[in-house]
Amino acid sequence: MSNPPCPAASANDIATIAALIGDPARTNILSALMGGQALTAGELSWHAGVGAPTTSGHLAKLSEAGLLVMERQGRHRYYRLASADIAHTMESLMALAATGPRRHRPPSPKDEALRTARTCYDHLAGRLGTALAGSLDARGHVIVGDGGALVTEAGRDFLAGLGAGLGAALADGNGDGAGGGRPLCRVCLDWSERRHHLAGRLGAALLTCSLERGWIARIPDSRAVTITDAGKQAFSTVFDITAEHLAPK
Structure with a gap:
C-alpha cells in the first residue's frame, strides 16, 4: 500500500520554520549538527x-x-537533526546566502578547512565532495x-x-525514496x-568508507575533515582526485 500524499504546507507553516532557522543562535545549532x-x-x-x-529554550523550540530529536544516554541528553532533509535544506540555504551581498570578512584557516572537505550530515561536501561527484560522473559511474x-x-x-558497506548501500537499486525508504543517490548543492x-x-x-579506511579524519568541534596522507594517495589512485582538484580557486 502506498503512503498517503503529504498535505501542502501553508504559508504560516513555512514562515514558522523560516523564523526558527532565521535566529542566528538556532542557525549555529543546526549548522553544528550538520x-x-x-x-x-x-x-x-x-x-x-x-x-x-x-540554549535550552532554542533546543525546545x-x-x-x-527539526531536532533528543536521545538520552545515562544522565546526558544528546541532540541531532531529525532527518537528512534538514541538513539538505540548511546546505541549500547556505548556497543561497553565499550568492547574496558580499560582506568583508577576512578568510580564516577554519573557513578554508570547511571549503576543502567537510561533512554535510552523513556525506562529504566541499571541494572533496564535489570532486568525488565529478569523478564518478566523468567515468560514467554516476549520472x-x-x-x-x-x-x-x-x-x-x-x-x-570498494567494499566498506558500499555493496549494501547499492543493494536496493536506484530507489527514489518514494516508498518511504531513503534514495540511493541524490544531489545536494554545495554552498562553497x-x-x-x-x-x-x-x-x-x-x-x-573514507573514515573506515583512514582516508579522512574528523576534526574535533568542526564539520571539517582532514584528508590524510593515505587519503591523498587513495583519492588520486581510485578517483583521480589530485591535490590540484582540492586547491583553493
Whole structure:
C-alpha cells in the first residue's frame, strides 16, 4: 500500500520554520549538527555562542518543530537533526546566502578547512565532495543532473568493489525514496563550490568508507575533515582526485 500524499504546507507553516532557522543562535545549532553527530546541550551552547538557559529554550523550540530529536544516554541528553532533509535544506540555504551581498570578512584557516572537505550530515561536501561527484560522473559511474543522480551498472560494479558497506548501500537499486525508504543517490548543492555533491545512501556509504579506511579524519568541534596522507594517495589512485582538484580557486 502506498503512503498517503503529504498535505501542502501553508504559508504560516513555512514562515514558522523560516523564523526558527532565521535566529542566528538556532542557525549555529543546526549548522553544528550538520556534521551528523549528536551533541549535548553544553556543546551546542558553545557553538551557538549563548548561555545554557537560552540554549535550552532554542533546543525546545527546534525539537517541538520537528527539526531536532533528543536521545538520552545515562544522565546526558544528546541532540541531532531529525532527518537528512534538514541538513539538505540548511546546505541549500547556505548556497543561497553565499550568492547574496558580499560582506568583508577576512578568510580564516577554519573557513578554508570547511571549503576543502567537510561533512554535510552523513556525506562529504566541499571541494572533496564535489570532486568525488565529478569523478564518478566523468567515468560514467554516476549520472549527475540538476534533479538527482543515477548509479549506472558500471558504477555499481566499481563502487561495490570498494567494499566498506558500499555493496549494501547499492543493494536496493536506484530507489527514489518514494516508498518511504531513503534514495540511493541524490544531489545536494554545495554552498562553497556552487556545484553538486552526492547524498543519499551512496553519499553516506562513501563517507563511511573514507573514515573506515583512514582516508579522512574528523576534526574535533568542526564539520571539517582532514584528508590524510593515505587519503591523498587513495583519492588520486581510485578517483583521480589530485591535490590540484582540492586547491583553493
